[in-house]
Amino acid sequence: xxxxxxxxxxxxxxxxxxxxxxxxxxxxxxxxxxxxxxxxxxxxxxxxxxxxxxxxxxxxxxxxxxxxxxxxxxxxxxxxxxxxxxxxxxxxxxxxxxxxxxxxxxxxxxxxxxxxxxxxxxxxxxxxxxxxxxxxxxxxxxxxxxxxxxxxxxxxxxxxxxxxxxxxxxxxxxxxxxxxxxxxxxxxxxxxxxxxxxxxxxxxxxxxxxxxxxxxxxxxxxx
Numbered sequence: 001x002x003x004x005x006x007x008x009x010x011x012x013x014x015x016x017x018x019x020x021x022x023x024x025x026x027x028x029x030x031x032x033x034x035x036x037x038x039x040x041x042x043x044x045x046x047x048x049x050x051x052x053x054x055x056x057x058x059x060x061x062x063x064x065x066x067x068x069x070x071x072x073x074x075x076x077x078x079x080x081x082x083x084x085x086x087x088x089x090x091x092x093x094x095x096x097x098x099x100x101x102x103x104x105x106x107x108x109x110x111x112x113x114x115x116x117x118x119x120x121x122x123x124x125x126x127x128x129x130x131x132x133x134x135x136x137x138x139x140x141x142x143x144x145x146x147x148x149x150x151x152x153x154x155x156x157x158x159x160x161x162x163x164x165x166x167x168x169x170x171x172x173x174x175x176x177x178x179x180x181x182x183x184x185x186x187x188x189x190x191x192x193x194x195x196x197x198x199x200x201x202x203x204x205x206x207x208x209x210x211x212x213x214x215x216x217x218x219x220x221x222x223x
Contacts, residue, residue, distance in 0.1 A: 001033070001034045001196075001199065001203055002027060002031075002203055002204070006027075006207045007207050007210045007214065008023040008203075008207050009023075009027050011023050022081050025081050026078060026081060029077050029081075030074075030078065030199060030200075030203055032074040033070075033075060033199060034196070034200075036066075036068075036070040036071045036074070037071060037192065037196045039067050040064060040067040040192070041177065041181070043060055043063045043067065044150070044181065046060055047060050047064070047150065047152050048137075048139055048148070048150050060152075061152075061153070061154050061155070064154055065132050065155075068135065068183045068185075068192070069132075071192055072104055072107050072183075072190070073108065075195065075199070076104050076105065078199070079101050079105070082202075083097055083101065092201070093202060093206070096198055096199070096202050099194075100190070103189070104190065106187075106188045107185050107188050110185060110186030110187075110188070111185070117186065129153075129165065129185050130154055130155030132154045132155040132185070133154045133155070133184055134151065134154060134183075134184045135152045135153075135181065135182065135184075136149060136150065136151045136152070136165040136167035136181075136184075137149075137150055137178050137179065137180055137181045137182065138150075138171075138173035138174075138179050138180045139178060140174060141172075141173045141174065141175045147173040149167055151165060165182050165183065165189065166182070166184065167180055167182045168180065168191070179193050180193055181193045
């Protein structure tokens with residue numbers, strides 16, 4: 001997400017270790033999210049052309065699951081760092097945390113306590129999503145403005161009333177790519193496409209601001 005010449009990626013060692021470690025987490029987490037999202041889109045392209053009863057679909061479940069949970073895990077790490085930064089109410093950082101922090105933390109917590117969740121599910125005999133989650137996404141918009149919405153469970157369906165992931169039907173599909181990728185797990189729903197776009201915009205703004213503040217502190221003139 002951050003370019004090679006970004007400030008966070010190339011921060012000089014004159015800065016204190018605490019700051020550099022936090023920036024390193026930002027860089028690595030955002031790189032991991034970007035890589036996982038790119039791979040996930042390629043997997044979804046394959047999924048959209050499969051008969052989900054084919055054996056090949058099981059391989060795609062594993063691929064999608066790895067990347068979905070990678071995005072959740074690295075966003076969880078990133079959010080822990082970002083929430084320690086100063087922010088103004090309803091600003092870009094505040095809005096990002098307000099939109100994604102709670103969902104990501106609940107998903108991460110659900111998997112961290114998966115044994116306990118299985119016990120609760122068994123007692124209730126009810127589960128909204130497959131234990132490892134479900135995906136929904138839209139295919140590229142065709143010339144006649146039609147498209148398809150695809151749902152894809154990342155685990156076996158153990159309950160008759162279990163449902164897939166709910167997607168925002170008001171969100172417009174992309175013209176040249178799969179989009180509106182939504183991940184549901186442990187009763188929570190995360191719009192991965194929106195998360196990645198918002199994360200990139202936020203981190204680019206923060207990176208530019210950090211560079212500008214450093215130049216000002218060193219007495220350099222900004223263009």
